Amino acid sequence: MEFKRFAIEGLVEIIPRKFGDARGFFLESYSYKVFAAAGIEVTFVQDNQSLSQKGVLRGLHFQRPPHAQGKLVRVTSGSALDVVVDIRKDSPTYGQHQTCLLNTEQHNMFYVPPGFAHGFVALEDNTTFLYKCTDYYYPTSEGGIMWNDPALNIDWNIQEPLVSAKDAVLPKFADFDSPF
Numbered sequence: 001m002e003f004k005r006f007a008i009e010g011l012v013e014i015i016p017r018k019f020g021d022a023r024g025f026f027l028e029s030y031s032y033k034v035f036a037a038a039g040i041e042v043t044f045v046q047d048n049q050s051l052s053q054k055g056v057l058r059g060l061h062f063q064r065p066p067h068a069q070g071k072l073v074r075v076t077s078g079s080a081l082d083v084v085v086d087i088r089k090d091s092p093t094y095g096q097h098q099t100c101l102l103n104t105e106q107h108n109m110f111y112v113p114p115g116f117a118h119g120f121v122a123l124e125d126n127t128t129f130l131y132k133c134t135d136y137y138y139p140t141s142e143g144g145i146m147w148n149d150p151a152l153n154i155d156w157n158i159q160e161p162l163v164s165a166k167d168a169v170l171p172k173f174a175d176f177d178s179p180f
């Protein structure tokens with residue numbers, strides 16, 4: 001596994017080693033030992049899966065402390081532009097975002113620690129999005145930021161995505177008081 005870091009502290013892209021042969025391929029998608037050796041020593045307690053058609057946008061979401069979630073995300077079909085916003089108030093990169101293109105060529109993954117709002121847009125039909133979470137789902141702890149807030153300056157590469165009714169009315173960043 002290859003671990004790549006970003007200018008925004010804590011974010012890591014992971015590229016697994018893929019063993020191809022005449023049958024297809026094999027890869028290890030997660031190893032506590034390997035991730036811990038790379039500095040990602042966390043325990044995942046819940047795995048999630050969603051299916052999205054091209055143009056679906058989910059996010060920007062987070063769970064408030066004490067149920068903030070670290071997430072290890074990847075796609076197993078299709079592709080997605082993953083987007084995270086640093087909402088850690090004492091971070092020098094507060095309000096800045098990072099994108100990561102997830103696809104099934106590299107089978108790359110993106111580790112997003114607690115303290116980020118997370119979302120993605122599906123770039124193809126039948127995009128299967130998997131993520132491991134470091135805490136359980138606590139709906140009363142859920143928060144979000146408006147995906148298309150100009151203050152975030154995120155280029156989603158899509159004009160009119162399909163979003164949930166919930167995601168259509170999330171607060172703007174200016175009206176947002178981060179719990180991190």
Ligand SMILES: Cc1cn([C@H]2C[C@H](O)[C@@H](COP(=O)(O)OP(=O)(O)O[C@H]3O[C@H](C)C(=O)[C@H](O)[C@H]3O)O2)c(=O)[nH]c1=O
Nearest residue numbers: 048050058059060061062071118119120136137164166
């Ligand atoms: C997140 C979640 C949802 N649900 C139920 C609640 C709803 O009845 C249904 C759909 O939930 P929602 O519309 O919030 O799903 P997404 O919009 O894909 O939310 C996710 O989108 C972005 C990309 C994220 O990073 C979050 O982890 C997560 O909030 O699944 C559960 O039962 N457990 C869960 O962990």
